Amino acid sequence: MIGEKVQGEELNRWLEGIAAFNATPGEGITRGVYTPEFQGARRYVKNVMIAMGLEVSEDCLGNIFGVYPGTDPDVAPVWTGSHIDTVPGGGKYDGLAGVFAGLEGVAAMIRAGVRPKRPISVNVYAGEEMSRFGVCCIGSRALSGRLSAADLKDHADPDGMRLYDKLKELGYNPDDFDQEFPLKTKVHGSLELHIEQNDKLEKAGVPVGVVTGICAPTNLRCRVIGVQSHAGGTSMTDRRDAYMAAAEMSLALERLAQTSASAYITATVGEMRLTPGAANVIPGRAEFSVDVRSVDGDDKTELVELWRDEVRAIAGRRDVDVDLTPLNDDAPLTCDPHFGDVIRDQADALNIPHMDLISGPYHDSLMLGDLMPAAMVFIPCKDGISHDRKEAIDLDDLVKGTAVLAESLYQIANE
Ligand SMILES: [Zn+2]
Helix, strand or coil, X not given: CCHHHCCHHHHHHHHHHHCCCCCCCCCCECCCCCCHHHHHHHHHXXXXXXXXXXXXXXXXXXXXXXXXXXXXXXXXXXXXXXXXXXXXXXXXXXXXHHHHHHHXXXXXXXXXXXCCCCCEEEEECCCCCCCCCCCCCHHHHHHHCCCCHHHHHHCEXXXXXXXXXXXXXXXXXXXXXXXXXXXCCCCCEEEEEEECCCCHHHHHCCCEEXXXXXXXXXXXXXXXXXXXXXXXXXXXXXXXXXXXXXXHHHHHHHHHHHHCXXXXXXXXXXXXXXXXXXXXXXXXXXXXXXXXXXXXXXXXXXXXXXXXXXXXXXXXXHCCEEEEEEEEECCCEECCHHHHHHHHHHHXXXXXXXXXXXXXXXXXXXXXXXXXXXXXXXXXXXXHCCCCCCCCCCHHHHHHXXXXXXXXXXXXXXX
């Protein structure tokens, strides 16, 4: 079987090897998209692909495609892979596990002496994490048609460097954008392995998760304008405190998410800025972020609408002005049920326990799902911790996940 040919030592060597491309040694892995570390890590992966004998190509955003050719030149390929950029001070496995699991899956096929009907392309999608250009999933978003050539010129980093200029500086060809995106060729489907970034698998003692749906974020910016005044000189009844209104709005959001009947929904206020921000001044202005995610797009829309009503009511009662700016509203993905069945069957055949999961975090697969049937395989990460230097996995779980991925890819590539 292909799954038995998966080598943990090789996976570990690659994961440790690429970890050297890091802007913050000793303080987690920092490898933002289009930084020198990112470019170095890209070269590392391409060298692994070349050494394996894959056909390597790139597009004008730096997505990398390492193709293991199939026996039938006329059929659409199967895709796998993930991302190699990290958050600041992140870990070694978010994204990386999926790229190297894909490569190791193909390496196992090569060792087993098998070649499926369809080509298998192991891909590295450029810039999955929220980038300094204010856009996430750059590569997969472009492939799916959710990013336009104009966006490259609209998105700039805090220093004013436009994404378009950065790409030019690095030698990419952003003027080719419309020729390459959205993807012009047909793909049979995509399977991505990723660490769970939650602790459900670990708590259940199960090494493989079959993802049935991926939540997608709706982000808003809420600005509350009250009246700034003296903390001691203004009695409690005379205040129009922007922060207290914002706090009540935040708690209303939490309550709506806690009492929602949706299968999986989260609501987060991750950022709150008060003006002027002094201990002895009642804030005249509060500005906060809102992040709502669900696996069900209708439930998410409904929660945001209910919250808007509450926000208006709270603002009226507290006599403050409020302004809600929608930032983005991505649709969640239902993973391909057939691919889910294939993953479960292959795990059963390998005697590897598995369970179904919903992904709270988004992944490149969320974007790819616009274009092709897509599914994901999760492996546990220690204590559910991710986006942190403490991110850790048990190599044995990755070997099992890779075995299931490899068998599933081979199965789907023979359809
Ligand atoms: Zn990731």
